[in-house]
Amino acid sequence: MIEARGLSKRFQDKKRGEIRAVDNVSFRCEPARIYGLLGANGAGKTTTLRILATILEPTDGTALVCGYDVVEEPEKVRANVGFLSTATALYPRLTAQELVEYFGRLNGLDEATLKKRVDDIFNRLDMNSFRDRRCDKLSTGMKQKTSIARTLVHDPPVMIFDEPTLGLDIMTARTITAFIRECRDRGKTVIFSTHIMSEVEKLCDVIGIIHDGKLLTEGTLAELRQRHGEHDLEEIFVKIVTPLQSKVEV
């Protein structure tokens, strides 16, 4: 379970002054549900998810992940989270198996459990053919599978995906979306960010639309359709974001 309470993140930029990347964002993600954070580039999705994964610290507010506070107990939060994004690359000189084992050990798994877990994941994801191949020699699809194995090795109850299909071909992207669904089916709390409407429509149980660091609306797809009188998610998104966009432009 994830509960964000008034999360804010401000950065100082030499040219632009203070930037509010995330501005008083609150939401809840429940177990066995997929929460989709939908927003354009620079809307604050990555910063929000990085705060939830304790990679960044909030300027104001906090969040609870599996009951642990992201500010007070960041290491416990990370032990309960699997974080995957296109920015989370692999160590090129380790083999796929070594990489997964490394993260298993960092998560405190003992050797017997680790071996069992690695064998299980490698079988499930059909990774045995390249388990001893170095990561810099893997294809994009193999790399994505290895990244998935890394996030799964400690079997975390919460999964955070930051634009996980960005720049991937259709087949690799399908592997990722199938994996996200599987996480939900296994009862995990899932939050993922994207700007691809079709992904949100296909995957998400709850959708939050974020723009300029603010969470403008949230609800199920049906609720959003009803609330905004539009069927197409893209139209709903534009309707919500445009008044604010024109205000910014004025």
Place this chain on the structure above:
Amino acid sequence: MNLNAIRIVYSKEFTEWVRDRRTLISTVLVPLLLFPIIMVGFSALAVALVGKAEKETPKIMILGGEDSPQVLENLRKVDYLEIAPYSANWREQISEKEIRAAVDIPPGFQAALGRGDAKTVTIYYYLGELKSSLGADRIEKFLKEYRDEVVKGRLAARNVAASVLTPFDIQQQNVAPPEKVSGATVGGFIGYLVVLLCMTGAMYPAIDLTAGEKERGTMETILSSPISRMDLVLGKFFLVLSAALSTAALSVLSMGISFSLLRHFNASSGSGRGEAEGLLLQLGPRAVAFIFVMALPLAVLFSAVLMTIALFAKSHKEAQSYLTPMTFLVVIPAVASLLPGVELTPKLALVPILNTSLVCKEIMTGTYHWNSIALIFASTCVYASVALFLAFKTFQRESVLFRS
């Protein structure tokens, strides 16, 4: 602090480190091959080149001297010079290395000798060109011998003994043991190299484990794992330190082997006799152990400083541009220790890098000033701790880790 987590990070970094060819070159190959190439290779090459040049009979030209037939006759008689026929473009011939040197016998030289007047004989040569210098030296040798003969003749004509010119002899005698002589001459160089190689050994892994992680996109991956930032920094730091110390250890080992080879080379070529033998370094286990102990806090200092600076960079290239000026900051105090007259004082014992270079020099001469050693070790430990603390703090800064 979680020792197991530090060990896990260290062993992973170690695995990646040994699989990197660039690491093998900078940490293993360079220190292992540098000294044999510099010392044995260059020595052998220099000896061979000088030997070859010495064996050659230099071709020279005589300018003038038509009215000094005796001088010319004597000059033509010596077997260590070959006389080329006169040509007006003799300057060009020297520059083009067709002849090695030319000697200008002034008009009326022989007659002036007879009168007892002093005239100047000029030797023309190509400055900086070995064979030309050897040619000029041989002309000078002939002229000095000829001058001595003239002086002897004049003294004999006046019934004065030749010994009047040398009423007493002067002799210099070394009393310092060979290890002190070698320490004083090449000891400073050892300290300089240990300092420099400690830094170069740490530089590449420091960049790879910080800016390299950012560039490859693995920084976010590792930061999303439950390891604490302190344990992560320490795991990485110990790897950088290992690289620095391995480079220093391999260079000291390579140095020892090189000196043994050089001694063997000199003994077999017969050039290692007498004073020159004293210049060969005696690297005893005690001296090696002490140099290593003194290099330890310095390696900690370098590792922490290099990691901190490299972390600010977004890429290998940017990190290299930050760290290259660091090389000058390290080389300047290290070179200062080589300057004549720069000796270890309580004030200099507090100057980082310079103090370690100077103490290495002292250790190489077999001198152990325990107070200075303790002061240097302690002060370098303090600097190293401050640098390590800065590295921790830098790893906590989001603006540095996610600089875009």
